[in-house]
Amino acid sequence: MDLDLAQVRAFVQTADHLHFGRAAQQLALTQQALSKRIARLEEGLGALLFERGPAGVALTPAGLRLLGPARALLAAGEAAVAAVRREERPVRLDVWGHLFAPLRTLREVLDDPASAAVHAEVGPARDLPAVAAALLRGDSDAGFGRYHPFGDGRDDALAHRLVRLEPVDAIMAAGHPLAHRPALRPDQLAQGRLVLPAAAERLDFARRFAEEFAVPVLPGEANLGFDHLLARIRSTPGGFTLFPAEVPLPDGSGLVAVPLVDPTPLYAWSLLRPSGRPAPAVDALLRACAEAGRRRRWLEYRPERDWLPEADQEQARALRPPRPPGRRGPAAVA
The missing domain is CATH 3.40.190.10 (Periplasmic binding protein-like II)
Incomplete structure (x- = not known):
């Protein structure tokens, strides 16, 4: 069958919202018009794409299989129109x-x-x-x-x-016992405590670093920004964090960046x-x-x-x- 992009777009919007009313509003359609487009698409494909019930709207197995190719089809349509019009959007x-x-x-x-x-x-x-x-x-x-x-x-x-x-440095207070070293091995950080800028489950690199080099980790707190993290490092005995080497530290922060070597984490x-x-x-x-x-x-x-x-x-x-x-x-x- 020849797929109708308007029907495909109605399907994708409904799959994203799992709500016919919100999908119709997004497409500037009435809910009835949206439902008709999806019904025609289901009829042409010979498969139900949504389960409709008291608990709400859910994709059927066929709908789940269609979703990825449907997105690619809409993107290809946009690219085709842009190519004809010589449009180059950012x-x-x-x-x-x-x-x-x-x-x-x-x-x-x-x-x-x-x-x-x-x-x-x-x-x-x-x-x-x-x-x-x-x-x-x-x-x-x-x-x-x-x-x-x-x-x-x-x-x-x-x-x-x-x-x-990008090479990674250890960021610590100027008074930290290791802050005077020209460089540190990662395993030497086992003497301190890794301060996380957010919850550990959101920080894959920090978790894997700590596991690899047996570094103690403080529980992560809410990510309240750069200044809050630097204040926590200054106030935590033995505290440090990990930053890519070229991230600038603000003047007067009271912190130092010590390169890590043997090995250099990237x-x-x-x-x-x-x-x-x-x-x-x-x-x-x-x-x-x-x-x-x-x-x-x-x-x-x-x-x-x-x-x-x-x-x-x-x-x-x-x-x-x-x-x-x-x-x-x-x-x-x-």
């Missing part, structure tokens, strides 16, 4: 991990003269699950932050590409996109990231020198460029 890009300042890297990519043809509208997102949901709904084109597998169907529906591997920044959805503008952004990474040596990874969580290692090896001089020379760590 990439809708969500970022997460705001305490670690992801916009530092994006600015370097997008401000480069070689990226002049890439246009992006950047918006904040709460966390990785929120970005994944927006991508799968089609509300965003791409996301930027640290990706880790979900362990469910979202992993197949999303594709990610490493953009940058924080993996990735660009996330839906799998199988045609998006030339996202492809252009990926190429710009790759070019910026090549020139700035963002993807240096040497397993004998660096540490990455296991989920990041395979892709880091695949993208590893020829070995240049060391990014951060070995330091004597007492």
Whole structure:
């Protein structure tokens, strides 16, 4: 059958809201008109897509199978219209991990003269699950932050590409017993306590670091921002946290950043996109990231020198460029 995009759009909106009234309002239709479009789609496919009952609306197994391809079909339709009209709308890009300042890297990519043809509208997102949901709904084109597998169907529906591997420092009060060291091994942090900026289940990198190097972890609190986290570090005996090395500390914060070596932990920044959805503008952004990474040596990874969580290692090896001089020379760590 030839699928009608208006019917497909009615299906996707209803699947997103699981409510006919709200879906109809979003599409500027009457609820009756929305129901007719979905009924025609179900008739053409020969399958019910929604269960309608007193408890509400739910997708049937057939509806669940249709949802991913339906989103891809709508995106392809948008791309086809834009190609004919020669329209180039900006990439809708969500970022997460705001305490670690992801916009530092994006600015370097997008401000480069070689990226002049890439246009992006950047918006904040709460966390990785929120970005994944927006991508799968089609509300965003791409996301930027640290990706880790979900362990469910979202992993197949999303594709990610490493953009940058950034060394990680330990951030601690100037009076911390280890603050005078020129560098530290990660296992030496077992003498302190890792202060988390948010709940532990939202911080995959910090959890895996603590497990790998047997570092005690304080329970995470509500994420109340950068200043609140720095105040907690100052007030916690033996407290420290982990930050990518180029995140600037405010003047007069009373904190110091101590490099970690032997091994050097790396924080993996990735660009996330839906799998199988045609998006030339996202492809252009990926190429710009790759070019910026090549020139700035963002993807240096040497397993004998660096540490990455296991989920990041395979892709880091695949993208590893020829070995240049060391990014951060070995330091004597007492």
